[in-house]
Amino acid sequence: MVQAWYMDDDHSDQRNEHHKNPPHFVPLEELLKLTGVEYFKLNVPTLDTDGVLDKIKKDRGYTYEDELVCSKESLPNYEEKLKIFYTEHLHTDEEIRLITEGSGYFDVRDKNDQWIRVHVVPGDLLVLPSGIYHRFTLDNNNFIRARRLFVGEPIWTAHNRPSDDMECRQKYVKNLESGKFVTV
Numbered sequence: 001m002v003q004a005w006y007m008d009d010d011h012s013d014q015r016n017e018h019h020k021n022p023p024h025f026v027p028l029e030e031l032l033k034l035t036g037v038e039y040f041k042l043n044v045p046t047l048d049t050d051g052v053l054d055k056i057k058k059d060r061g062y063t064y065e066d067e068l069v070c071s072k073e074s075l076p077n078y079e080e081k082l083k084i085f086y087t088e089h090l091h092t093d094e095e096i097r098l099i100t101e102g103s104g105y106f107d108v109r110d111k112n113d114q115w116i117r118v119h120v121v122p123g124d125l126l127v128l129p130s131g132i133y134h135r136f137t138l139d140n141n142n143f144i145r146a147r148r149l150f151v152g153e154p155i156w157t158a159h160n161r162p163s164d165d166m167e168c169r170q171k172y173v174k175n176l177e178s179g180k181f182v183t184v
């Protein structure tokens, strides 16, 4: 089950949990309000037969799907890629990841620019909105398998911080401030 918490200010090994002392967990509804990050729980063994993923794809127009495995053995330019993933950045489109094996951390900035760490495990589908500053790291298990979904032809370009003048960033900030990211 996904868990999210505010990170400490310690810059030691990125693969550690980095809880505050005492830990400050963030419930999923709060995560949505504070960041716009959406979450779905899926059942990995029946992913391709139960229709749940198909419905999400249809409802949200996700027409592209592929798979990314992050491990020393299977990811070309492993060290370099992990550095890129862990450099704070944003994208012009949603970043949608469904974890099918392994685990890792997506770190996302909240509306007060504080890091929230989201620990993802199999069955977790995260949607990071366009324009959110974020980063990704493996945890101490050093392995994750994820499906990447996209609307149309994928654009994976990462725009490193600062990218505050980008249209997608300005739109994201406006949405966050106007309370667009809430459940009804």
Ligand SMILES: CSCCC(=O)/C(O)=C/O
Pocket: 068, 070, 085, 095, 097, 104, 134, 135, 136, 144, 145, 146
């Ligand atoms: C588990 S997916 C790897 C991380 C990634 O694809 C990305 O774009 C991070 O921002």
Ligand SMILES: [Fe+2]
Pocket: 089, 090, 091, 095, 134, 135, 158
């Ligand atoms: Fe990203």
